[in-house]
Amino acid sequence: MNKQIYLILVLILSIFFSGCAVHKKIEKSGKNLDTPRDHLGFLDVYDPLESLNRRVYRFNTIVDNNLIEPVIRVYKKIIPLFVRDRITNFFSNIDDVLVMGNCLLQAKTEKTGEVAARIMVNSIFGIAGLWDPATNFGLIKYREDFGQTLGFYGVRPGPYIMLPILGPSTLRDSGGKLIDSLSKMYFVNLSNINTSTDLSLSTADSLEFRASFPFSYGDFDSPFEYDIVRVLYMDMRNLMINDGLYLEENKKVNNTEK
Numbered sequence: 001m002n003k004q005i006y007l008i009l010v011l012i013l014s015i016f017f018s019g020c021a022v023h024k025k026i027e028k029s030g031k032n033l034d035t036p037r038d039h040l041g042f043l044d045v046y047d048p049l050e051s052l053n054r055r056v057y058r059f060n061t062i063v064d065n066n067l068i069e070p071v072i073r074v075y076k077k078i079i080p081l082f083v084r085d086r087i088t089n090f091f092s093n094i095d096d097v098l099v100m101g102n103c104l105l106q107a108k109t110e111k112t113g114e115v116a117a118r119i120m121v122n123s124i125f126g127i128a129g130l131w132d133p134a135t136n137f138g139l140i141k142y143r144e145d146f147g148q149t150l151g152f153y154g155v156r157p158g159p160y161i162m163l164p165i166l167g168p169s170t171l172r173d174s175g176g177k178l179i180d181s182l183s184k185m186y187f188v189n190l191s192n193i194n195t196s197t198d199l200s201l202s203t204a205d206s207l208e209f210r211a212s213f214p215f216s217y218g219d220f221d222s223p224f225e226y227d228i229v230r231v232l233y234m235d236m237r238n239l240m241i242n243d244g245l246y247l248e249e250n251k252k253v254n255n256t257e258k
Contacts, residue, residue, distance in 0.1 A: 045160050045230050053162035057226050060167060061217035068165075072211045075204070084208055086130045091205040092141070093122045093129025094187050098180055102144040106152045115142055143240060146183075147176025151241035160230055168233035 047053060076084075100115040118141070121134040135141065150172050151157070158171030169177065188202075218225070 045234050047160040047230065049159055049161065053160065054226055056162040056164055057217070059164060060162070063165060064217045068210060069216065072207055075207050076211060079204070084204070087201055087204045088208050089122070089126065089132045090129045090201070092132065093119065093126070094184060096122070097187055098183055099142050099144045101183070102146060102149045103142070105149045106144070111142060114139060145176055146179040147173035147237070148241050150176055151237070157234070157237070160234065168229060170237070173237065
C-alpha cells in the first residue's frame, strides 16, 4: 500500500481522536452519557484474544518509541538517500515477483501482465531493480500478497492478531505473511547474495519501510487507539482483497466470525 493511503488513514485517525477528545470533555462536564463504548459499535472486530493483543500492542509501543524510531533516525542520518532508494527499489522488484505470482493465483490476467512488464523493465533498464523506470513508464506498483489470495478464494480472516513488532494481522494474514516471507527469501537467495549482506539489506529494507510509515504507536493519546487501528486494518484488508471495493458482507464476517 502506498504512502498516500497511509496518510489518508492517519488523517482519519486524527479526525476520530479529535472527536474522542470532545467526548471526553463532555463526560467531565458531568452530563449523563452512556459509556463511550456504547457509541462505538462500528469499532467491533472479531478479537477473542483482545486481552493478549492489547498487551502486545503496549509492548510494540514501547519497542517502537524507544528502540525502532531512534534507530531509524540514526539510519537516515548515516545512510545517504541515494543508497536507501537503491535498497528500496531492489526489494520492491523482488516483491513484484511475489505480486505477479499472487495475481496469477487469483487469475487476474491483465494485472499479471502489467506486473510482469514492470519486472522486466526494472530488471533490465533499472539494473536488477536498483532503479524504478517502470513507474515513469506508467506501470503501476500493485500490492497483492498471499493473505489477499486466500481472502480472494473465500478464506475468512479468523481472529484478529497483534503480532510483536510486525503489528496488526489476522490468522489468515499471518499465514500469508509467512508464505510471502519464505518466498522472498528464496528469490533473494537466487541473487547469490551472501548471508551477512542479505541480513544487512533486509534490515535496511525493514527500516526504510518503517521510516515511510507515518503512524507511530502512542501518537494519539486516547484510550481508543487500539480499537481504531484494529478496525482500520480490517477495513484496509477488505479493500485490498476486493481491489478497492468495500464489501459490507465482509465487514459483518469480520465482526461476528467464530
